[in-house]
Amino acid sequence: MKPAIQFNSVNYSIDGHPILRNISGAFYDGEITTLVGPSGAGKTTLLKLCNGLLSPKDGDITIGNLNINDYDPVELRRTVGMALQSAPMIDGSVHKNLALPLELQGKRLPDIQARDLLNDVGLSEDFLQRTSKELSGGQRQKVSIARTLVNRPQILLLDEITSSLDQVSQKEIEELIVKINRKYGVTIVWITHNLKQALNVGAYTWVMMAGEIVETGESELLESPSNERVRQFVKGELGWGSLH
Numbered sequence: 001m002k003p004a005i006q007f008n009s010v011n012y013s014i015d016g017h018p019i020l021r022n023i024s025g026a027f028y029d030g031e032i033t034t035l036v037g038p039s040g041a042g043k044t045t046l047l048k049l050c051n052g053l054l055s056p057k058d059g060d061i062t063i064g065n066l067n068i069n070d071y072d073p074v075e076l077r078r079t080v081g082m083a084l085q086s087a088p089m090i091d092g093s094v095h096k097n098l099a100l101p102l103e104l105q106g107k108r109l110p111d112i113q114a115r116d117l118l119n120d121v122g123l124s125e126d127f128l129q130r131t132s133k134e135l136s137g138g139q140r141q142k143v144s145i146a147r148t149l150v151n152r153p154q155i156l157l158l159d160e161i162t163s164s165l166d167q168v169s170q171k172e173i174e175e176l177i178v179k180i181n182r183k184y185g186v187t188i189v190w191i192t193h194n195l196k197q198a199l200n201v202g203a204y205t206w207v208m209m210a211g212e213i214v215e216t217g218e219s220e221l222l223e224s225p226s227n228e229r230v231r232q233f234v235k236g237e238l239g240w241g242s243l244h
């Protein structure tokens with residue numbers, strides 16, 4: 001399988017404290033990979049290394065055929081989109097929020113493209129003129145996801161995008177991410193605290209603990225992990241949600 005993002009012996013530390021240790025592996029092209037692990041494992045740090053918000057202290061990250069350090073920063077942000085749990089919005093209409101990534105490049109978002117983006121996330125075109133303040137949590141997250149699609153990214157990084165949503169909205173977001181993955185062939189790396197979600201949506205899973213990858217493979221590994229600490233983790237014995 002072709003890697004979309006390849007890590008070779010990546011280390012990252014802050015003020016001399018190791019946060020990520022010896023990360024090697026690949027997120028496969030066109031696939032959904034979920035990242036799970038206890039709080040503080042380094043999951044968000046790993047995502048931030050993938051879009052240039054942070055830079056590795058040593059080791060290499062390759063995206064496509066290019067070392068991440070050789071990307072033009074604007075091109076990197078276009079290639080790798082990111083959506084966050086908080087789904088930050090600016091005041092004003094949904095259209096204004098969707099147009100933001102293009103406006104930053106001095107471009108306009110044509111109405112037809114704005115409507116297509118909303119369609120991709122299951123919102124009607126009436127939403128274009130609504131203000132960001134009147135959106136529910138689920139609608140806000142959908143607009144946030146639509147906004148990441150404006151630049152037609154090859155890779156989408158999702159950081160706990162359903163954590164603050166009710167069950168129905170969670171399910172809707174899961175379905176639309178799978179749909180977007182299939183429609184555009186976009187590679188998705190998805191941090192989730194919900195192990196059932198990891199099992200359902202992602203073909204592959206990385207389990208991280210204390211800055212290291214402890215187990216990777218097809219997501220079914222969560223049902224019968226080979227690593228003892230991962231076994232404890234999925235049973236909820238590490239003070240965290242269980243799979244069952």
Ligand SMILES: Nc1ncnc2c1ncn2[C@@H]1O[C@H](COP(=O)(O)OP(=O)(O)OP(=O)(O)O)[C@@H](O)[C@H]1O
Binds near residue numbers: 014038040043046
């Ligand atoms: N700016 C920072 N300064 C100091 N320490 C940091 C900073 N950012 C992250 N850390 C530390 O790095 C470690 C990994 O953090 P990270 O947010 O990547 O973990 P995580 O697995 O995403 O956790 P969570 O599931 O709680 O979001 C934690 O111990 C955290 O305290």
